[in-house]
Amino acid sequence: MRVLFLSYDGMTDPLGSSQVIPYLQGLARHGHQILILSAEKPDRHAALGPEIAKNLASAGIEWRPIRYHKNPPVLSTLFDVSRMFATALLLRRRFAFGIVHARSYVPALAAWALAKILPARFLFDMRGFWADERVDGGLWNLSRLPYRTVYRFFKYMEGRFLTESHAVVSLTHKGLEEMRRWPAASRMAPVEVIPCCVDTARFSVVDPEEKRGLALRLGIAPGDKILVYLGSLGTWYLLDEMLAFLSFVRKENPAWRFLVVTPDDPSRVTSRLNGLPPEAVIVASCRHAEAPLYLSLAHAGLFFIRPAYSKMSSSPTKLGEMLAMGIPVVANAGVGDVDWIFGRWPVGHLLRDFSPEEMARGARALERLHPSPGIRAAALDYFSLEKGVARYQAIYERLGRASENT
Template structure:
């Protein structure tokens, strides 16, 4: 094995860098860590159609930020078996790269790649970061993706719940997205967890999501493109549709706003355009990440209703933080993530205990964010917390 700097990091993600999530919640952090002097190799699993479209863009970004990218092909079918095939490919590639680059840390995003991270720790003594994100196995069940009446899914669920405990016990550092998740992990009496659990929510690139990037001229041009008048009251939904998002409840909430204010329009910015029909009131679009701030800026209010459940205690909604960063009010529901912790502390965030509440748009006022928001949700803050974790493991 070739000797090398102890700042060599292997980052494993089953999400692709060409996915929207990879571009918003993986690459910006790793670019910041690279700037801090860490040599980072990324293995990710790319969907073929997205890889064909965006590989050049992502490779250029990685090159500009001194990130080494090792893309692998993601396989979707047959279910379960395809995942274990991908894992066998991942283990082989990770072993090859470790021989070449002698990694000191393996940083695993969520549960799938943690299987390989745990193996690398046991075999080579590499320090292991379990960046668990949410309670993934429980999310699959509660989201209806794994039916426990099916013996295969029941076996897979039990396998990952057993591994979850092993990941937590073996990890040299654990990352969770919410204070609520940290409390859950603490309640499980994980060995040494008090010292090794860090909360880093889904953060926002404030250079991109800034009101300063949305001039009056840009807003007027976008409104004209969308067929909106200056008097229209814009209710925004940003993100995917389905599984965890209470779409019907958000539509009902919008309709109650519409009953009070006939000028209300529902702007739906989603990659799932095929699931929503456009009409004079529902304006449905997909947008590139760099264009999203402009769409947010023309909105008066944003909705983010998420199904409350045990597993969603571990969730942090990127889109909610992005909208708040733009100074636009967000209405959400209780029972998920850190909304209880944030209630009353976060400007522009309105938490409903009852989704049948009759909305009064005058109640939701826009305001600029303060230091509390920046300390919690800025990309700069998130990168600084990851740097602290890395430095502690390498000290």
């Protein structure tokens, strides 16, 4: 099957490397011909574009990047969508795609329009409640008319995407339950739940010498116990609450240190220690390919996400990555399918809120958590990239058969 994959996240962005390319490489191995049309930030594309292009070409995947524009807000996005649509029409002359696979809402505007005028099946890979995330994250202030107008437009189009696409992918069962209460529920296209998956072959055992060398470079002593956070701090992750939790943890056992592996400015962490000794926190950065090595230093993982309506549709990538390394995780309830996952498998401890009593309870629970093969088995069961690719493969096959019968 020939597939046009549309993404407003760049292949040179961290998300492109971890949550787009591995799936498409797996689908290409199933024999699908894939052409990626993505919006790329100029600086990242200049630095990483040649390497990404080489990797994609080696997998038999064609890549057509277009330039991402940030300003002016809204108008720049509309310009990029228009260019994505026009470029797709030009590509159609030599690449007769039968499926247009849109990752999230912005490229779905182009995919929806393409499916209206071309004999192509539209896969709406929604990746969460995007418009509601913009509001909950404080990026769209609904008291201002321009943002209120844009929000209403995308909520209207959300209904069109769900009912006029040929297949939908939700990251969580919790999100799907909520969508079944929406007005468009009775007319929704078939929905498949596929969480943010992990290449469990890569997030696995690491070289002991490399691990010892990294610990030495980071100043981690043999007796230290490491709590790790991995990824950008962004809009949703609660750094102050995580540092407060560390204070409770160190009251139980002062051997605990917090390794924050992030591309963000280290001062964003070190300026907010609030009484913690500087040596209690280590801030480092790494390429995504190095993430398993950094995670291998940890005795447990930690992340707190601000609960909000839109977060029921979120699947934290870092959860699957930590569990794949066999690391128990301390997280908070009320985010996507996290509650269900922690209830089904003994993979860590969930905080119900951020009260001092709940923090202290979590700190005591942490002392009883240990890395184990059973934790990795849970990741293999639920977050396996192979299983995720197989689910997309089933969708592609179904859409391909439907296309042949029309």
